[in-house]
Amino acid sequence: MKTITVELFGRLKDQLGFVQRRYQTESATVADLWQEIVSQSAVNGKLEQHSIRPAVNDEFARWDQPVSEGDRIAFLPPSAGG
Amino acid sequence: MKTITVELFGRLKDQLGFVQRRYQTESATVADLWQEIVSQSAVNGKLEQHSIRPAVNDEFARWDQPVSEGDRIAFLPPSAGG
Amino acid sequence: MFELSEQAIDIAGLRHRLQDPRAGGFVSFEGWVRDHNQGKTVIALAYEAYPALARREGAKIIDEAKQRFDILHAVCVHRVGQLAIGDMAVWVGVSAAHRDAAFAACRYILDEVKSRVPIWKNESWSDGQSGWVE
Amino acid sequence: MFELSEQAIDIAGLRHRLQDPRAGGFVSFEGWVRDHNQGKTVIALAYEAYPALARREGAKIIDEAKQRFDILHAVCVHRVGQLAIGDMAVWVGVSAAHRDAAFAACRYILDEVKSRVPIWKNESWSDGQSGWVE
Numbered sequence: 051m052k053t054i055t056v057e058l059f060g061r062l063k064d065q066l067g068f069v070q071r072r073y074q075t076e077s078a079t080v081a082d083l084w085q086e087i088v089s090q091s092a093v094n095g096k097l098e099q100h101s102i103r104p105a106v107n108d109e110f111a112r113w114d115q116p117v118s119e120g121d122r123i124a125f126l127p128p129s130a131g132g
Numbered sequence: 133m134k135t136i137t138v139e140l141f142g143r144l145k146d147q148l149g150f151v152q153r154r155y156q157t158e159s160a161t162v163a164d165l166w167q168e169i170v171s172q173s174a175v176n177g178k179l180e181q182h183s184i185r186p187a188v189n190d191e192f193a194r195w196d197q198p199v200s201e202g203d204r205i206a207f208l209p210p211s212a213g214g
Numbered sequence: 215m216f217e218l219s220e221q222a223i224d225i226a227g228l229r230h231r232l233q234d235p236r237a238g239g240f241v242s243f244e245g246w247v248r249d250h251n252q253g254k255t256v257i258a259l260a261y262e263a264y265p266a267l268a269r270r271e272g273a274k275i276i277d278e279a280k281q282r283f284d285i286l287h288a289v290c291v292h293r294v295g296q297l298a299i300g301d302m303a304v305w306v307g308v309s310a311a312h313r314d315a316a317f318a319a320c321r322y323i324l325d326e327v328k329s330r331v332p333i334w335k336n337e338s339w340s341d342g343q344s345g346w347v348e
Numbered sequence: 349m350f351e352l353s354e355q356a357i358d359i360a361g362l363r364h365r366l367q368d369p370r371a372g373g374f375v376s377f378e379g380w381v382r383d384h385n386q387g388k389t390v391i392a393l394a395y396e397a398y399p400a401l402a403r404r405e406g407a408k409i410i411d412e413a414k415q416r417f418d419i420l421h422a423v424c425v426h427r428v429g430q431l432a433i434g435d436m437a438v439w440v441g442v443s444a445a446h447r448d449a450a451f452a453a454c455r456y457i458l459d460e461v462k463s464r465v466p467i468w469k470n471e472s473w474s475d476g477q478s479g480w481v482e
Binding site for chain 2: 379395396397398400401404405426437438458461462463464465466467468469470479480481482
């Protein structure tokens with residue numbers, strides 16, 4: 051069991067109902083963690099993985115990146131700056 | 133014989149040695165007038181008609197425009213703004 | 215230089231970073247908050263950023279522009295927080311010896327910032343609703 | 349709006365002519381006097397215009413840009429008289445609902461003004477000479 055922090059941005063905060071949360075997880079990869087979070091939520095709809103980009107410890111990350119103890123893992127919807 | 137005013141801009145002032153001058157001319161068209169001015173000058177070189185644009189009374193004009201009494205006729209080298 | 219700003223973007227202060235005796239052209243873009251979007255009347259909006267990532271990705275885009283185009287200086291600043299109609303949301307300024315490079319680099323920076331820098335927009339509409347716009 | 353100016357171009361005064369609640373993008377170009385041109389070191393320059401024709405041709409270019417591109421406002425001011433290195437020789441500003449039109453129209457106005465508006469440039473070089481540059 052690893053303790054990590056999950057951060058959400060933009061619409062994901064509304065869809066999943068939190069901004070930042072500490073998690074106890076056994077997920078091996080970032081993708082597994084995302085599926086775990088989505089499966090625990092009541093929300094359907096636009097939570098498809100392909101529209102989301104993960105970041106780990108303030109760096110863009112791959113979905114297959116391993117989850118390590120103490121990681122700060124963020125999920126980002128498409129950018130909409132400008 | 134018509135009395136007109138000729139105005140020069142940019143390098144033409146240096147090449148032909150004046151800025152503005154009253155002329156007595158029998159030239160029928162703007163092109164004839166240009167040839168008359170060039171033939172009276174000592175300058176050779178870049179006085180080819182195709183690089184010059186004429187204007188009559190503050191409007192761009194055609195080379196075959198007739199010269200009328202009282203006209204203000206300007207000869208403009210290529211623009212170099214910006 | 216790429217920055218996030220919680221205050222109104224100070225163009226005068228930024229312009230002098232772009233001045234250079236070798237520069238013949240300067241192109242700038244300003245994104246303003248407009249009063250309509252996707253058929254709705256917008257009354258205000260808020261930008262949220264992921265600051266650490268946004269700054270790093272923004273700096274990377276500026277570097278890319280300097281490598282791809284023959285420019286002298288490039289700056290981009292993006293507002294975060296609450297904005298009103300007419301407020302400046304983003305500013306991009308580029309100076310170069312020649313205008314072609316300045317136009318191309320300004321456009322490149324703007325397009326890349328919009329698509330790659332993690333910033334999100336929450337609009338407030340005239341019907342009392344609000345929502346995230348992507 | 350197209351103008352010739354014998355004084356330094358006042359950007360702040362011009363920008364407010366382009367503001368509009370419908371505008372989402374604003375693109376501006378500034379032409380600066382640079383310290384070199386065609387292999388020579390430039391120390392100063394002077395712009396001469398044919399004022400009546402320049403104003404009319406400039407206004408025509410602004411109208412063309414408004415017809416060709418989906419823009420809201422467009423302004424161009426060109427300096428005449430003596431300028432030093434770093435001085436602004438020309439300013440073009442365009443506001444539009446969307447950035448594509450603003451970029452395209454700004455570029456169009458600049459290119460057309462450079463080639464069509466009767467203005468000429470006399471450069472002073474570091475060798476003590478000066479001459480008309482086309």
